[in-house]
Amino acid sequence: MMANTTNVCFEGMQGTSLSPSTEEHFxxxxxxxxxGEAHLQQDNDGKVQIVYENEKRIPLTHVDKSKAHTIQEGKTAEDVRIRVDVCLEMIEAIKETRTPSGVVIDRSKVQTSAQGKYEEGKQFExxxxxxxxxxxxxxxxxVKDNKTGTEHAVKTVMISxxxxxxxxxxxxxxxxxxFPSLYLFRLIDNKIVLHMEKIEHGVTLDDIINQHMANLWQKAPDLIRPFSLCMFHGLLSAVKEMHDKNWSHCDLHGGNVMMTKDTMTLKMLDFGMAKPLRQGFNFNHDGLKNDILNAIRLFCGLYIGQDFENNFVLEREIKSGTLKKTLLETSGLKESEKDELLQLIAMTYHVTQDPKQAGYGDTTPVLEHIEHTVYPDKMKDVLRKAAAILFPDYYYGARDIDLQARAEVTDGRGDREDEDKVDAFEFDLDAAAAAVPEELLNRLRISL
Ligand SMILES: Nc1ncnc2c1ncn2[C@@H]1O[C@H](COP(=O)(O)OP(=O)(O)OP(=O)(O)O)[C@@H](O)[C@H]1O
Ligand SMILES: [Mg+2]
Structure with missing residues (x-):
């Protein structure tokens, strides 16, 4: 293990007033x-160095990661020598540290053998x-764990x-x-295998925007505003949770957010691009801003079906004022709704702007604003109705079959009558809302 060192210059700092960013660094x-995470020491030239404790040396610095887990040949004698060194360095690291090939994060979901094996056909199917x-x-x-009976979603990523x-x-x-919980990760050959919580009855936000929102526009346009606000609240809450724990997601698109049909809760997934927000003296301002802009873009996708090409385009529209024109051209929204949407976007964008200003990066005021503008007492009702309209197959499936079965038993002939019953049922909002179980709504995370 080796400590990491950084040179630092304190000369001339005493007695001077520091700039805000220098003061922040200091x-x-x-x-x-x-x-005790770092200490100061002098190097041979007398310069002060910051020495960070517990920072592991990154081994195998000259490894070509795309060649992981292959047997290699060198082109020249020197090349062969370097590859031998790299390989021996790796073997020594495994020997010295008894490096495991994976770690179980949640033992209530994954039970390995006594020898630490987890194999298909033995520990899981x-x-x-x-x-x-x-x-x-x-x-x-x-896959399904044979001991715990838990089903896991399994993602495999090439080591490179x-x-x-x-x-x-x-x-x-x-x-x-x-977020879905991580149960186990491990290395198998040249792949990293991640076992995680399976999002039951999940649908991605992309699917909701591209396939399901049309249903809502058609059958209950009044639900579009509160439903979209509620989803924006969920997105910003998840982003805030990540940022509060010092991570930026950095890949927040509609395929990386899922909603469960039964609880209508949002889950953010795929941390493949995640980066720390603050690392040493550096703060990842771009990561923070992009997560928040991506949340705004998803909100616009839900609310007005507008997909800004990228964050740069959205930002340009906000800054130049053309966003207002874009919204004015959006049909279907009332004037008051357009004003409110503009105000919300401006408010959210504002928190990404000035690192020196109090409240930088904190979307709490936006979350509170949504909580106050979407009437809390109506929220449960809105989500109940939205759930039923967005996912008619899910909520009516069982009752369709029931109606058909009954029709077959009672008259043995009339398919037409049966279809009429189903159609009439599908368009009855109150019946639809009533079909969503109370107990599931009570588990809603977004309690507005
Ligand atoms: N835990 C889960 N439960 C249910 N479905 C999931 C789960 N994880 C992923 N999915 C589905 O698989 C898709 C791909 O997963 P994921 O985003 O993790 O892969 P990826 O290769 O990193 O994606 P990207 O295209 O963003 O690079 C998701 O969009 C989602 O539809
Ligand atoms: Mg993804």
Missing amino acids: NFLLQAVQA RLQEVLGKGNCAGDIVV EFSPDEVRAWVNLGESES
Whole structure:
């Protein structure tokens, strides 16, 4: 283990007033020293260095990550020598530290053998279901643990594409309603395999925006505003939870947010691009801003069906005032709704603007504003109705079958009559709302 060192210059600092950013850095350093996370020492030239404790040396610096887990040949004698060194360095690291090939994060969901093995056909079975497909990951498949009986979603990432921060962020986020829990991660050959909580009856925000919102526009346009506000609240809350734990998501698009049809809760997933917000003296301002702008873009996608090409375009529209024109051209919204939407976007964007201003990056005022403008007493009702209209198959499926079965028994002929009953039922909002179980709504995370 080696400590990491950084040179620092204190000359001329005494007695001078520091700029806000220098003062921020200085306070950060003081805190790190006070907490024992770093200490100061002089190097051979007498310069002061900050020495961070517990920072592991990154081994195998000259490894070509795309060649992981392959047997290699060198082109020249020197090349062979370097590869031999790299390989021996790795073997020594495994030998010295008894490096495991994975870690169980949640033992109530994953039970390995006494020898620490987790094998298909022994400790778990692979099921047929495929939950999705990733760009970096292959298929997201489902397995079932034979001891605990828990079904897991399993994601596999090539080691060359894998960022260790994905697991660091995930473990750091701990158990939270806003993210699927990580149960186990491990290395198998040249792949990292991640077992996680399966999001039951999940649908991505992309699917909601592209396929389901039309239902809401058609059958209950009055629900669009409160439903979209509620989702924006959920998105900003999850982003805030990550930022509060010092992580930026950095890849917040509609395929990386899922909603469960039964509880209508949002879950943010895929930390493959996650980065720490604050690292040493550096603060990832872009990461913070992009997460918040991405949340605004998803909100606009839900509310007005507007998909800004990227964050840069959204920002340009906000700054130049053309966003107002874009919204004015959006049909279907009342004037008051357009004004409110503009105000909310401006308010949210504002918190990303000035690192020196109090409240930088903190979306609490926006969350509170939404809580006050969407009447709390109506929220449950709104979500109940939205759930039934957005996912008619899910909520009517069982009753359709029931109606059909009954029709077949009673008259044995009339399919038409049966279809009419189902159609009439589908368009009855109150009946639809009543079909959503109370107990599921009570578990709503977004309690407005
Ligand atoms: N825990 C889960 N439960 C249910 N479905 C999931 C789960 N995790 C992922 N999925 C589905 O699989 C898809 C891909 O997963 P994920 O985003 O983690 O992969 P990726 O390769 O990193 O994606 P990207 O395309 O963002 O790079 C998701 O969009 C979602 O539809
Ligand atoms: Mg993804």
